[in-house]
Amino acid sequence: QLAPRDKFLLTWKRPYGVGAGLRNMGNTCYMNAALQCLTYTPPLANYMLSQEHSQTCHHQEFCMLCSVQAHITQVLHHLGHVIKPSHALAAGFHTYKQEDAHEFLMFTVDAMKKACLPGHKPLGGHSEDTTLIRQICGGYRRSQIKCLHCHGISDTFDPYLDIALDIKGAQSVNQALDHLVKPEHLDGENAYHCSFCLKKVSASKSLNFHTSSKVLILILKWFSDFTGNKIAKEVQYPECLDMQPYMSQQKKGPLIYVLHAVLVHAGRSCQSGHYFCCVKAGNGQWYKMDDAKVTACDISSALSQPAYVLFYIQKTELERDSRPASVGQEPRALGAEDTDMGATQGELERGSCIKVPELEEHLEKSTLSSDQWKCLQEQNRPKPEFNFRKIESTLPSNVVGIHQSKYKSEMKKNHAEQDNYLLQKSARDVTDQVSLNTGKVPSLERRA
Structure with a gap:
């Protein structure tokens, strides 16, 4: 199922409150936490609640998009209830034992992406970029290698749905991102074989993000690749994250993302522990979702967790204009007085453009x-x-804007002076002609 670009509203169409809790069916906390984070991802939830996919789905057997749509709809329409997730959501994934929440999350996201594509053969390229999941979570990395001998440049672009961050030497998410995009020097045994120089040379390698995703999924690499033990440290993460410094193309102004879900692992290793999450509901209130237990919390509680997966949503142009917030600061959460404005804001932000x-x-x-x-x-x-x-910048791409020339007033002034000059010249010509005919030179008063 291919989706038009810029179709998805990044804020809630309706100010939904918190929905149902999820029953733990035996070591399924990893699945519950991941599903709750997806449920409270506004662009995905808006699309699922529209029931658009199920009306056009052509899959004869199992479809992950249909299963997630049914799950999200059931959760958001059963406030105060506890529901049992469908076994179909974990079809093909190992169940009923300690699993990794990030692995299940990406398993589900990848299955939804495949369900968007017609037939059994992947379309690849630009067609995959127009699918629901790629439009919401997808972006492109740019890996650039620059030869220090001939200064030739080689660019490679790779798609991504999530971003893994090495936190061993970082105290915050921003430091981990700084380390990720820091240029690497290639020399000696790691020398680069330049296709222009036709030999191994010293080079500089850098990684940036060429296109930004609507929903940014950051994975904090807590676990050792060898032992599986968890790194014992604290890593801070902001409510508002500016991704502009990490983009390959620098533009004016920040590229702001706002935190909306935190998936947490509590434990000492990847083989043990417990998963839960903190999510921001459509009414602006934060909630802690711990299997069947659902409790209200505040943003400070959400920011103080040992986060494993962070979910950020890109702010739209209209949101940046109407609700300015400094990066790193904590804007107030929406209260009861804001819930009535949800529909109005949704109408204003629908499509994020001016008609x-x-x-x-x-x-x-x-x-x-x-x-x-x-x-x-x-x-x-x-x-x-x-x-x-x-x-x-917010008008559709096919609109031609006609700008008023800044030289218009100057042109009017020049035309006025030219007309005055022609009038005076005509008067002089008439005077000369009269002088020739009469032999007298009349005196003319020059008017200012």
Whole structure:
């Protein structure tokens, strides 16, 4: 199932509160925690609640998208209940023993991605980029190698659905990201074979993110690859994360992501422990989801957990304009007074763009006659300019914006001076002609 680009609303269409808890069926806390994080991911939940997929699904047998859609719908419509997750959600995955929540999460996400594709053969390339899961969680990394001898550059682009962060030398997520994109020097045994120099040379290798995902999934690598033991340390993570410093193409302004779910592992190794999560519901309230137990919490509690998987959502342009928040600070959580505004904000942010007909209607209503305009100019100098460029970035790509020339006033001035010059020249010509005919030179008063 292919989805149009920019189709998904990144905020809740309705201010849903907390839904049902999930029953632990025997060592299934890893599955419950991962499913709750997916349930409270707004763009995914909005799509599932629309029931659009089930109406067009052509899978004859099992479909992960249909199963997740049924699960999310059941959870969000059963406040205060405890439900039993379907066995179909873990089909093909090892169950009823201690498992890794991240592995189950990506197993589910990958199965949903495959369910989006028609037929049995993967489409690959641009077709996969237009699927539901790739549109929500997908992005591209850019690996760049620069030859220090001929300065030739080789770029490789790889798709990603999640980002793994090495935390051994980091005290925070930002430090781990800094380490991830830090250039690496290739020399000696690790020298780079340059296709231009046709030999091994010294080179610089760097990794950045070429395109950003709507939902950012960060994995903190707590466990040793050899022993499976968990690193004993604290790693801080912010509520608002700016990803712009880690992009391959630097743009003006930050690229802000806001935390909406934290999947937690409590234990000393990957072979033992317990999984739960903290999620932000559609009403803005944070909740701790511990299997069947659901309790309200605040953002400070969500930020103080030993996080294993972090879920961030990219802020839209309209959100950045209406609710400015500093990176690293804690904006207030939505309270009861904000819940009534959910539908209004959803309508404003639907599609994250400004409709051209509405803009044209606004301009037509603002049209004035020439005399009125001159009077208004005298009363309100300087006249504030309508900055069309501020909204230009949010208009559809096929819209052509016609900007008023900044030289317009200067052109009017030049035309006025030219007309005055021509008038005076004509007067002089007439005077010369009269002088020739009468032999007298009349005196002319030059008017200012």
